[in-house]
Amino acid sequence: MKNNTFSRRFLIGAAGAAAGCAALPENAVGKNDRLKITKIDMFPVAAPMQDDIIYSPEFVEVPSFDMVPKWIMKVHTDAGIVGIGESNRGADGAMIRKTADAIIGKNVFDFNLTDIDLPDRHGYEVFESALYDIVGKAVEWPVYRLLGGLAQSKVLVGYWCGRKNAEDMKRVAQRAKAGSFTTIKIKCKLEDPVVDVIQTIADEAPGIKVIVDPNERFYTYEQCLPLAKKLDEIGNMMVLEDPFPKKDHEGYRKLKEQASYMVCHHQSNPLEMIKAYSADAVDMFNTSPASMPRFVSNCYIARAMGYDVWHGSSHDMGIRDATYLHACAAAGNCTYPSDILSYQRVDDLIVDPIEIKDSYAIVSDKPGLGVELDEDAVKKYAAEA
Numbered sequence: 001m002k003n004n005t006f007s008r009r010f011l012i013g014a015a016g017a018a019a020g021c022a023a024l025p026e027n028a029v030g031k032n033d034r035l036k037i038t039k040i041d042m043f044p045v046a047a048p049m050q051d052d053i054i055y056s057p058e059f060v061e062v063p064s065f066d067m068v069p070k071w072i073m074k075v076h077t078d079a080g081i082v083g084i085g086e087s088n089r090g091a092d093g094a095m096i097r098k099t100a101d102a103i104i105g106k107n108v109f110d111f112n113l114t115d116i117d118l119p120d121r122h123g124y125e126v127f128e129s130a131l132y133d134i135v136g137k138a139v140e141w142p143v144y145r146l147l148g149g150l151a152q153s154k155v156l157v158g159y160w161c162g163r164k165n166a167e168d169m170k171r172v173a174q175r176a177k178a179g180s181f182t183t184i185k186i187k188c189k190l191e192d193p194v195v196d197v198i199q200t201i202a203d204e205a206p207g208i209k210v211i212v213d214p215n216e217r218f219y220t221y222e223q224c225l226p227l228a229k230k231l232d233e234i235g236n237m238m239v240l241e242d243p244f245p246k247k248d249h250e251g252y253r254k255l256k257e258q259a260s261y262m263v264c265h266h267q268s269n270p271l272e273m274i275k276a277y278s279a280d281a282v283d284m285f286n287t288s289p290a291s292m293p294r295f296v297s298n299c300y301i302a303r304a305m306g307y308d309v310w311h312g313s314s315h316d317m318g319i320r321d322a323t324y325l326h327a328c329a330a331a332g333n334c335t336y337p338s339d340i341l342s343y344q345r346v347d348d349l350i351v352d353p354i355e356i357k358d359s360y361a362i363v364s365d366k367p368g369l370g371v372e373l374d375e376d377a378v379k380k381y382a383a384e385a
Helices: 008-019 093-103 124-139 166-178 194-204 221-234 249-258 270-278 292-305 318-329 375-380
Strands: 037-045 070-077 082-086 154-156 159-161 183-187 209-213 237-241 262-266 284-286 360-362
Touching: 037 093, 070 093, 070 124, 082 124, 082 318, 093 124, 124 318, 154 318, 159 166, 166 183, 166 194, 183 194, 194 209, 194 221, 221 237, 221 249, 249 262, 249 270, 262 270, 270 292, 284 292, 292 318
Parallel strands: 159 183, 183 209, 209 237, 237 262, 262 284
Antiparallel strands: 037 070, 070 082, 154 360
16 A cells, blocks of 8 residues: 655655745754744734724723733744744733743754743743744644644634723624624623613614623622623623632522523633533633643533633734634634634734634635734834833
8 A cells, every 4th residue: 555644854845845945855854854943033013903992981991901012923944934923912022032032043843832842931822823833834734733623614703892881882783783793792890881781782783692701890699690680681692701700600600590691701721611610600611821722622621511612812913813713713612702803903913814704704724824924014013112
């Protein structure tokens, strides 16, 4: 029988033409593969949100989260392949730079991408993104194949807004309806007019379901229950996420019994997921750690529990959203609307935005992350380091 297996050297050689690499010699394996890191560029950026997305005037918080700088990274290799990454908001550039300098000269294939051994974990997400992008481009695979394979070619996403009053929510609901989104996720605090806001969505966009995320701002189950019941009466609720501290499993179990909609924990710790499941405290999870493979593994855990999930976010830009999209694509039970929201920035810093059609983000089948850094946008939205 003909042997159809391919060595890593063969795959890199085949990818070399696209990357401008010379053919590799027969003995080129392991550390001799041409994928050594030669240079790492870093750029601080802050691309604001579009108008009328985050706060109604009375709820404005300073500084607005969208103007907290991020770092964009370009990792160059001796094969001519460049990987791109995007950090969390407020990441320490000096710490990231120190780690970047420490890995220059290393071969990308020497890293275990499921848990990258970096001298410091600060900014882990920006390195993970760039290294996965490089390997995907090298072997001509989309990143989702490196995460286990394609489970879904499009990922359900939702519309999002921050703390709003009822009048301003009219415009939000109209925009979500015009964009053919199926859900709106809102943020709120204890004192906000949440019932009026959710009723406005029901009036303006009756086909749209709502996810309410107070970020644990209600102190107890007892404090939350009156609001939870009023929201149930409106009839358009999909999920209530983290209304009070997640450690109160008994409170969440009782809330589930009282509400006809789903109750959710934003949880990325698998041990805490198991505890919540054992206590019958949730209906599903928003699970979104920084690591792509860890997200996929958490999805496997949730699936074993009989739960579907969605991917949360920090309301990021295009590169980070691309990592989320590939992770979701590799997880067949990521079926609830994920927070892939770079379309709400004035610029997502990638050349071609992630395509969203009828509330689904379309998964790219291009090698690597499948997105290209917009160099002009990076200059335009440069921030203070």
